[in-house]
Amino acid sequence: MGRREQKKEELRATILAETTKLLRATSFEATHTREIARCAGISEPTLFKYFPSKQSIVDELALDWLGRATASWSSVDAPSPGSGDPLAALADPFAPLISELEADRSYVSLLLAHSNLWNPGQVDRGRHSDQGDPLYEATQGAFGAMSAFFAAGQEAGQIRNDVEASQLAEIAFGVFRTTLQLWATNYWKADHDLSARLTSAFDVLYKGMRLDD
Numbered sequence: 668m669g670r671r672e673q674k675k676e677e678l679r680a681t682i683l684a685e686t687t688k689l690l691r692a693t694s695f696e697a698t699h700t701r702e703i704a705r706c707a708g709i710s711e712p713t714l715f716k717y718f719p720s721k722q723s724i725v726d727e728l729a730l731d732w733l734g735r736a737t738a739s740w741s742s743v744d745a746p747s748p749g750s751g752d753p754l755a756a757l758a759d760p761f762a763p764l765i766s767e768l769e770a771d772r773s774y775v776s777l778l779l780a781h782s783n784l785w786n787p788g789q790v791d792r793g794r795h796s797d798q799g800d801p802l803y804e805a806t807q808g809a810f811g812a813m814s815a816f817f818a819a820g821q822e823a824g825q826i827r828n829d830v831e832a833s834q835l836a837e838i839a840f841g842v843f844r845t846t847l848q849l850w851a852t853n854y855w856k857a858d859h860d861l862s863a864r865l866t867s868a869f870d871v872l873y874k875g876m877r878l879d880d
Contacts, residue, residue, distance in 0.1 A: 679717050682707050683731070686724045691774060695725070695781040722783070729782035732775070736764055737809035753820045754873040765862050768847070776851040810836050817876075826876045835876060842868050 668676070685706040689698045700721050704714040718724045768775055778784065813836035820826035826835070846868050848854075850861050 675717075678707070678709070682709075682714060682717055682724065683728060686721075687728060687774075690725075690728075690777055695777060722781075725778065725782045726784070729778045729784040732778055733784060733806070737806070752870075752873055753816075753823070753825045754869045754876075756816075761865070762862075765865065768851070769861055772851060775847075776853070779848050779851050810840065813839055820876075821878075824878060827878045830876075839869075839872060842872055 682703065686698065686703050689702060689706065698721065700714055701711050703721070703724070704711040707714065718727070810833065814832045817826055817835040817839075818832035821828040821832060843865065846864055847861070850859055850864060
């Protein structure tokens with residue numbers, strides 16, 4: 668990477684960092700592009716060369732968060748015969764993420780409420796079903812890792828094999844996403860423990876996936 672490209676990447680990172688600070692200090696509504704530009708030490712027109720709107724910046728922050736949230740999935744060990752509940756293997760890589768989420772609930776709630784992360788059809792930068800799209804690429808790695816995990820469980824005789832491993836990964840991601848979104852936004856108006864909530868959700872999920880003797 669040349670010096671010019673490096674400076675662009677550094678400025679892009681600065682814009683994201685300053686936006687994060689403002690979002691944490693105020694709110695989505697009270698954060699304006701002119702203030703983001705001022706904090707980043709640039710003009711508003713320069714800001715728009717990197718991001719066309721405040722929404723696009725928040726979408727980028729949410730995308731970055733998703734990448735970090737799903738990165739641990741690739742480190743999940745494949746279940747082996749006789750190892751008990753195969754979904755228990757998901758607990759270790761998820762533990763650091765859950766701790767981070769519980770310590771930063773308000774910010775995660777802001778990202779989920781104001782980004783288009785869960786509404787890809789509304790994102791003006793393109794369809795997330797297209798190869799090469801940032802969200803498509805970020806989620807493909809996670810789905811691939813989880814599909815491989817469930818395929819190994821099927822081969823080990825622990826998980827039903829009448830459903831494709833890719834669909835099991837789709838179901839598991841849906842459980843994770845919905846549980847996380849409802850918890851982060853306090854949808855149920857109750858102070859649920861995220862770790863316990865996910866544990867019980869995956870327990871129910873495994874009971875439906877388990878291959879009965």
